[in-house]
Amino acid sequence: MQNLIKNGALLTDDAWVLIEDDSTNIAENTAAILPLPRYLALNEANNLPTRVGVWLNDEQMADDVADLLDKVELVALHFPKFADGRSFSKARLLRDRLGYQGEIRAIGDFLPDQVDYMARCGIDAFACRNEQEARTALSMLDTFSIHYQGDVSQSALFQQR
Amino acid sequence: MYVYDSFDQKVVDERVAQFREQTERYLDGQLADDEFLPLRLQNGLYIQRHAPMLRIAVPYGLLSSKQLRKLAELTETYDKGYGHFTTRQNVQFNWPALEDVPDILAGLADVQMHAIQTSGNCIRNTTTDQFAGVLRDEIADPRPWCELIRQWSTLHPEFAFLPRKFKIAVNGSTNSDRAAVRFHDIGLELVRNDAGELGFKVFVGGGLGRTPLVGQEVRDFLPGIHLLSYLEAILRVYNLLGRRDNKYKARIKILVKALGVEAFRDKVEAEWAHLKDGPATLTEAEIARVAEHFVDPAYENLADADAILAQQKADHPGFAQWLDRNVYLHKKPGYAAVTLSIKKLGYAPGDCTADQMRSVAHLADQFSFGELRVSHEQNLILADVRQDQLLELWEAAKLVGFATANIGTLTDVICCPGGDYCALANAKSIPIAESIQAQFDDLDYLYDLGDLDLNISGCMNACGHHHIGNIGILGVDKKGEEFYQVSLGGDSGQNARVGKILGPSFNAEDIPAVVDKVIQVYTENRQPEEAFVDTVERLGLDPFKERVYAKSH
Ligand code: SF4
Numbered sequence: 256m257q258n259l260i261k262n263g264a265l266l267t268d269d270a271w272v273l274i275e276d277d278s279t280n281i282a283e284n285t286a287a288i289l290p291l292p293r294y295l296a297l298n299e300a301n302n303l304p305t306r307v308g309v310w311l312n313d314e315q316m317a318d319d320v321a322d323l324l325d326k327v328e329l330v331a332l333h334f335p336k337f338a339d340g341r342s343f344s345k346a347r348l349l350r351d352r353l354g355y356q357g358e359i360r361a362i363g364d365f366l367p368d369q370v371d372y373m374a375r376c377g378i379d380a381f382a383c384r385n386e387q388e389a390r391t392a393l394s395m396l397d398t399f400s401i402h403y404q405g406d407v408s409q410s411a412l413f414q415q416r
Numbered sequence: 417m418y419v420y421d422s423f424d425q426k427v428v429d430e431r432v433a434q435f436r437e438q439t440e441r442y443l444d445g446q447l448a449d450d451e452f453l454p455l456r457l458q459n460g461l462y463i464q465r466h467a468p469m470l471r472i473a474v475p476y477g478l479l480s481s482k483q484l485r486k487l488a489e490l491t492e493t494y495d496k497g498y499g500h501f502t503t504r505q506n507v508q509f510n511w512p513a514l515e516d517v518p519d520i521l522a523g524l525a526d527v528q529m530h531a532i533q534t535s536g537n538c539i540r541n542t543t544t545d546q547f548a549g550v551l552r553d554e555i556a557d558p559r560p561w562c563e564l565i566r567q568w569s570t571l572h573p574e575f576a577f578l579p580r581k582f583k584i585a586v587n588g589s590t591n592s593d594r595a596a597v598r599f600h601d602i603g604l605e606l607v608r609n610d611a612g613e614l615g616f617k618v619f620v621g622g623g624l625g626r627t628p629l630v631g632q633e634v635r636d637f638l639p640g641i642h643l644l645s646y647l648e649a650i651l652r653v654y655n656l657l658g659r660r661d662n663k664y665k666a667r668i669k670i671l672v673k674a675l676g677v678e679a680f681r682d683k684v685e686a687e688w689a690h691l692k693d694g695p696a697t698l699t700e701a702e703i704a705r706v707a708e709h710f711v712d713p714a715y716e717n718l719a720d721a722d723a724i725l726a727q728q729k730a731d732h733p734g735f736a737q738w739l740d741r742n743v744y745l746h747k748k749p750g751y752a753a754v755t756l757s758i759k760k761l762g763y764a765p766g767d768c769t770a771d772q773m774r775s776v777a778h779l780a781d782q783f784s785f786g787e788l789r790v791s792h793e794q795n796l797i798l799a800d801v802r803q804d805q806l807l808e809l810w811e812a813a814k815l816v817g818f819a820t821a822n823i824g825t826l827t828d829v830i831c832c833p834g835g836d837y838c839a840l841a842n843a844k845s846i847p848i849a850e851s852i853q854a855q856f857d858d859l860d861y862l863y864d865l866g867d868l869d870l871n872i873s874g875c876m877n878a879c880g881h882h883h884i885g886n887i888g889i890l891g892v893d894k895k896g897e898e899f900y901q902v903s904l905g906g907d908s909g910q911n912a913r914v915g916k917i918l919g920p921s922f923n924a925e926d927i928p929a930v931v932d933k934v935i936q937v938y939t940e941n942r943q944p945e946e947a948f949v950d951t952v953e954r955l956g957l958d959p960f961k962e963r964v965y966a967k968s969h
Contacts (some may be wrong), residue, residue, distance in 0.1 A: 272663065297658075337577070339577065340576065341577075341656055343574045366455075368438065369576075376573050398433075401426045402571070403570055404573065404696070411694050411696065412567070413699065415704040416423070416705065
């Protein structure tokens with residue numbers, strides 16, 4: 256994918272390919288991020304690509320992938336529009352509840368201004384809409400040095416006061 | 417009141433820097449209108465009919481005189497020299513220029529204020545009783561809990577893009593509910609359990625707007641230390657399951673109604689089972705740290721000044737009326753809480769000029785430890801006034817025009833900005849308030865009518881809380897013309913009730929006469945000491961309908 260921010264840097268050589276739907280062809284040796292139903296079908300047929308991730312649409316919940324988290328390198332959360340905040344909670348559930356350690360990637364329609372909150376919820380890779388936004392996003396990753404609430408990597412401020 | 421430490425200050429300072437950068441990017445064309453929208457909204461900035469509108473947070477209605485003076489200065493520098501106190505205890509500037517907003521926010525940060533999350537689909541300013549901390553019948557002071565909620569909800573990373581706005585209110589009084597907790601997304605009522613421990617009764621799913629609903633109890637006792645983890649559980653369930661396909665069905669009340677309160681509660685409890693005792697669990701040390709900021713001011717040891725007041729009342733009949741309507745009992749002997757009426761005929765309820773702000777700030781310094789509160793009735797409160805200084809305060813307040821002795825009466829109208837200012841309005845609301853105030857200008861008659869809330873909203877969004885006015889007036893649009901629907905019997909308090917619509921709507925000119933007829937039915941039928949809302953409850957709507965809609969002969 257293009258315009259990807261990962262580990263606090265802009266990546267130019269990301270190997271992952273987003274498979275949009277069931278009909279998209281998967282070339283051999285592709286690191287493929289599959290829609291959940293496609294993942295389940297290929298898994299059933301014992302035909303998964305060697306490097307595999309799965310993406311959730313807005314209606315699919317963290318629990319829907321609970322059983323396959325130890326088999327996927329990456330879970331992508333799709334933002335249908337930036338105002339749809341469900342994926343913030345899904346990311347937290349993936350990290351805090353289900354203990355997922357792999358990559359959680361934001362895909363779809365989100366704003367650079369949201370990556371700070373996303374990172375605090377456990378999203379650690381961001382497929383931005385274009386290069387300019389990726390650069391802006393990079394600069395906005397640590398907008399706030401103080402956080403009142405606990406998050407996936409820090410305890411609440413009141414525990415430090 | 418709560419005083420920022422270096423952490424709190426840093427949060428608001430960094431927020432100002434962030435918004436300055438966002439505004440620059442927008443003016444530069446790098447951010448589209450619809451993308452800037454949620455970002456500016458989360459900083460309180462709307463684009464209204466005439467200009468942007470900036471809503472500034474007044475956390476749970478508490479202000480220092482220094483902050484009020486700063487508001488006066490900012491509105492003179494960047495606006496038209498007045499502000500507007502809202503029904504949610506906040507303050508609005510109606511005409512700032514977009515380019516100036518970062519500087520306004522920086523000015524606010526200088527006095528420990530901000531506009532964070534005063535609009536947008538996020539957790540809004542938490543509200544409470546304007547007499548919090550000085551009430552005789554209080555279980556505990558709600559303000560430390562409001563501040564804990566303020567800090568927890570400020571820039572919460574998970575809940576900034578909810579399906580819709582989210583409002584929390586806290587009440588600590590046993591006998592009254594001035595915070596209207598049953599009409600909030602979450603209402604918290606301070607209670608003690610049998611073991612004497614402090615906690616909350618939790619209501620969810622109340623609200624006004626298009627679908628007015630009374631909140632339902634989801635928990636009868638939540639220990640204080642679990643407050644934040646429980647709020648997280650509710651918010652998470654809502655964030656994941658609340659409707660996002662239709663903004664009129666997106667509030668949590670619709671989710672609670674659709675699932676039924678039992679199923680909703682089960683989901684919250686299931687989520688909370690994971691969060692309970694987790695990292696969001698408050699410590700006694702943190703509760704104590706915040707509560708420290710709300711300890712009593714340096715009260716003198718006084719006795720109630722009954723004899724002096726009796727004499728002063730005899731000498732000054734106007735003062736007697738003012739004591740009766742505008743002065744409230746205080747927990748500390750020798751003190752009283754005073755409501756300054758800032759509503760004036762010909763001005764929007766809640767409007768306050770920079771000069772008036774400075775006058776109130778001065779009165780607060782002189783009489784009430786330099787602090788004041790904003791009430792949801794859009795008045796200002798001095799909460800800690802010595803009883804033996806009440807006469808002096810009354811005289812001073814009269815000079816600046818804040819001593820109208822009408823608090824809680826029919827002319828102490830709650831009213832939204834309406835069609836004169838608001839882009840969403842169906843009809844004007846301020847002229848309606850004025851016509852009623854002009855019709856009922858006889859104070860003795862008003863006193864005789866007693867407690868009576870009249871609330872006016874210019875559209876279904878119900879910013880004027882018309883559903884819970886004893887008399888509610890709603891602006892409606894009929895084929896491009898402004899009409900008004902009248903409802904009776906709403907109650908925001910412990911007997912939470914949504915008013916019932918009287919019948920077909922009226923022209924603006926007819927409203928004073930309609931209200932007059934409603935009042936006549938009340939005065940003819942009331943029992944001794946019976947308040948208006950109780951008479952409506954006892955009689956039902958029929959006698960009111962008959963009078964109001966009778967054909968004239
Ligand atoms: S009730 Fe309607 S008209 Fe009045 S302020 Fe709210 S949105 Fe505007």
